[in-house]
Amino acid sequence: MSDDLASSWVVQAGPNASVQAASTVVAFDFDGTLTVRDTVWPFISLLAPRRKVLKVFVSDLTRNLRAVLKRDRDFLKLNVLAKSLEGMSEEKANLIAEKYADHVLKYWMRSDTCARLRWHQKAGHTVVIVSASFETYLGPIAHRIGVKHVLASRLEVVADTDGVHHFSGKLFGENCRGVEKIQRFREWSSTQHGLVFRYAYGDSAGDQELLGASGEAIWVKHETLHPAP
Numbered sequence: 001m002s003d004d005l006a007s008s009w010v011v012q013a014g015p016n017a018s019v020q021a022a023s024t025v026v027a028f029d030f031d032g033t034l035t036v037r038d039t040v041w042p043f044i045s046l047l048a049p050r051r052k053v054l055k056v057f058v059s060d061l062t063r064n065l066r067a068v069l070k071r072d073r074d075f076l077k078l079n080v081l082a083k084s085l086e087g088m089s090e091e092k093a094n095l096i097a098e099k100y101a102d103h104v105l106k107y108w109m110r111s112d113t114c115a116r117l118r119w120h121q122k123a124g125h126t127v128v129i130v131s132a133s134f135e136t137y138l139g140p141i142a143h144r145i146g147v148k149h150v151l152a153s154r155l156e157v158v159a160d161t162d163g164v165h166h167f168s169g170k171l172f173g174e175n176c177r178g179v180e181k182i183q184r185f186r187e188w189s190s191t192q193h194g195l196v197f198r199y200a201y202g203d204s205a206g207d208q209e210l211l212g213a214s215g216e217a218i219w220v221k222h223e224t225l226h227p228a229p
Contacts, residue, residue: 086169177206
């Protein structure tokens with residue numbers, strides 16, 4: 001990512017932003033809301049060969065096929081994606097995630113919702129990304145666009161006898177979608193003070209509970225947003 005592109009994402013609160021504005025919380029989903037496509041599968045493909053993912057899928061074929069038919073993303077993320085990364089070095093994954101973050105920002109961000117995110121930042125609002133995508137790469141992306149708070153699906157990390165950290169093949173906690181999104185959000189907000197959950201942005205059924213808890217739910221799937229609400 002070029003320095004110009006990176007700097008364009010570093011948004012400071014505007015001169016008219018007040019201390020009270022920071023108490024306004026804005027939650028954004030990521031895939032399909034801030035991006036134009038899914039970002040999970042491309043990331044997995046950088047970490048695990050397709051043959052390994054296929055081998056994991058076939059190893060529990062009946063249940064995995066049933067999950068595909070039911071669109072059970074929670075099961076597939078745990079039983080296929082996380083398992084495919086078992087044994088991979090966390091350090092290596094983090095290095096790949098840094099480069100992947102640049103790629104996502106350069107090619108896959110959705111211009112209208114990103115402009116809206118910038119508007120909230122300039123207004124001094126507290127922005128949090130709440131996503132089922134993996135925290136491993138969402139953290140670097142959020143850092144680049146000036147978002148301090150990320151609530152996302154997490155890969156469990158364990159240390160071997162030599163102290164080397166690697167993925168266990170499991171998720172740490174639940175897949176962050178549906179009910180889990182609002183539960184994670186409430187856990188986070190309980191550690192903050194004086195916040196008002198005003199806006200939430202999402203594009204799918206997995207965002208419904210989070211958007212329903214906000215003061216103003218903004219569905220973005222089939223419409224182009226104006227730069228300001």
